[in-house]
Amino acid sequence: MAKNKDMLTDIGIQFFSQMSASATHEIKNALAIINENAGLLGDLSMMPQNEHSLTPKRANDIAQKVAKHVQRADLVLKKLNWLSHSADQVTQIEDLEEIVCFVLDLTSRLVEQQGVIIEVTPPESPVIVDTNIFYLENMIWKAIEAACSVVAGEKKIIISFGNDVTIPSIWFSMSTIKDDLKNNSMEDMFGSKEVFALLAYLGISIEKNIENNSFGLLWPKRI
Amino acid sequence: MSEKVLLVDDEKEFLEIMSERMEARGMQVTTATTASQALSIIEEKSFDAIVMDFQMPGMDGMEALKTIKSKKPELQIILLTGYATVEKTVEAMKVGATDFLEKPADIEALSEKIKKAKAEKMLIVEKQTEDKIKDILQRHGG
Numbered sequence: 001m002a003k004n005k006d007m008l009t010d011i012g013i014q015f016f017s018q019m020s021a022s023a024t025h026e027i028k029n030a031l032a033i034i035n036e037n038a039g040l041l042g043d044l045s046m047m048p049q050n051e052h053s054l055t056p057k058r059a060n061d062i063a064q065k066v067a068k069h070v071q072r073a074d075l076v077l078k079k080l081n082w083l084s085h086s087a088d089q090v091t092q093i094e095d096l097e098e099i100v101c102f103v104l105d106l107t108s109r110l111v112e113q114q115g116v117i118i119e120v121t122p123p124e125s126p127v128i129v130d131t132n133i134f135y136l137e138n139m140i141w142k143a144i145e146a147a148c149s150v151v152a153g154e155k156k157i158i159i160s161f162g163n164d165v166t167i168p169s170i171w172f173s174m175s176t177i178k179d180d181l182k183n184n185s186m187e188d189m190f191g192s193k194e195v196f197a198l199l200a201y202l203g204i205s206i207e208k209n210i211e212n213n214s215f216g217l218l219w220p221k222r223i
Numbered sequence: 224m225s226e227k228v229l230l231v232d233d234e235k236e237f238l239e240i241m242s243e244r245m246e247a248r249g250m251q252v253t254t255a256t257t258a259s260q261a262l263s264i265i266e267e268k269s270f271d272a273i274v275m276d277f278q279m280p281g282m283d284g285m286e287a288l289k290t291i292k293s294k295k296p297e298l299q300i301i302l303l304t305g306y307a308t309v310e311k312t313v314e315a316m317k318v319g320a321t322d323f324l325e326k327p328a329d330i331e332a333l334s335e336k337i338k339k340a341k342a343e344k345m346l347i348v349e350k351q352t353e354d355k356i357k358d359i360l361q362r363h364g365g
Contacts, residue, residue: 027280028326029234035327036240043247065236113280 123161247328258287277304
C-alpha cells in the first residue's frame with residue numbers, strides 16, 4: 001500500500017514538473033519577444049531621422065505586439081495556476097469534458113511538437129465525475145502521451161465520451177496505429193507501474209479495441 | 224565583412240524582430256522556422272554562424288545539431304533556449320555546439336558570440352585548407 005502511495009507521489013511530481021517546464025518554456029518565449037520589441041524600440045530611437053525612423057504607427061505596432069505576448073504569457077500562467085489548484089481537494093465533482101479540454105489546452109504545445117492533431121467530440125449529455133482532479137488530469141495526459149506514441153498516418157486522435165451514463169468513459173481513437181505496435185499490450189503502451197498505480201487509485205480500467213484503433217478509460221461504476 | 228547568420232526558431236515574430244535588429248548591426252540574416260528547413264538552407268548557402276532554438280516542433284535542437292555537425296563540421300552553432308538544464312548544455316557542447324544563450328537573450332552578447340563563432344570558423348577553414356595543401360604536396364612528391 002505504502003509502495004503504491006510512493007508511486008502516486010512520484011508520478012504526480014513528474015506530471016507537475018513536466019507541465020511546469022513546458023509552461024515556463026512558453027513564458028520564456030513570450031518574454032523573449034517582449035524583450036526584442038523593447039530592444040527594437042531602443043534601436044529605432046537611436047537611429048538618425050530617415051525612412052527607418054520610429055513613426056507613431058510603428059510605435060503602435062510594437063506596443064500591440066508587446067500587449068499580445070503579455071496576454072499570451074498571462075494565459076499560460078492562468079493554466080499553470082489552475083493545474084496547481086486542482087490539487088486543493090482530495091475529491092471534487094467536475095464535468096469530464098471540461099477536464100479533458102483543460103488537459104488538452106495545458107499540453108497543446110507538447111502535442112504540437114509531436115505533429116499530432118487532437119479533436120474532441122463532446123458527449124451527448126454532461127458526464128460528471130467525483131474524483132481526485134489532479135490525478136485524473138495526470139491520467140488523461142498519460143493516455144494522450146500513449147496515444148501520441150502509437151498514432152501513425154495523418155497522426156490524428158479523436159477523444160470522445162461513452163454514451164452509457166452508468167459507466168463514464170473517455171475514448172482515444174487513432175487515425176492509424178503503427179503496425180508493429182498493434183498487438184502490444186496495455187502494459188507496453190503505458191509502460192510504467194506508476195500509471196497502473198494511478199489507474200487503481202482512480203478506480204479506472206483500460207479497454208483496448210484493436211479493430212477501430214482505440215482504447216478507453218472506463219469507470220466500472222458511476223462515481 | 225558582415226557576418227552571415229542563419230537564425231532558426233519556430234516563433235515567427237521572434238525571427239522577424241531578431242533579424243531586423245541583427246541586420247541593423249550589419250549582419251546578413253537568413254531565417255528558418257524548422258530544423259529541416261534549416262538543413263535544406265545550409266546545403267545551398269554558407270554561414271558564419273547558426274543561431275538555433277533548442278526546442279522546436281518536429282526535429283528538436285539536439286537532433287538538428289547532430290545532423291548539421293555530421294554534414295558540415297566547420298559550422299558554428301549557437302543554441303538559444305527557454306530553459307536549459309546543465310545536463311542538456313553539456314550534451315550539446317559535446318555534440319559540437321559552439322555556445323549557449325538563454326532566452327530572453329541580450330543582443331549585444333549574442334553579437335559577440337556570433338563574431339567569436341565567425342573567427343573560430345575561419346580558423347577551422349584555414350586549417351582544413353592547410354591540410355589539403357599538405358596532402359596534395361605529399362601525394363605529388365613535394
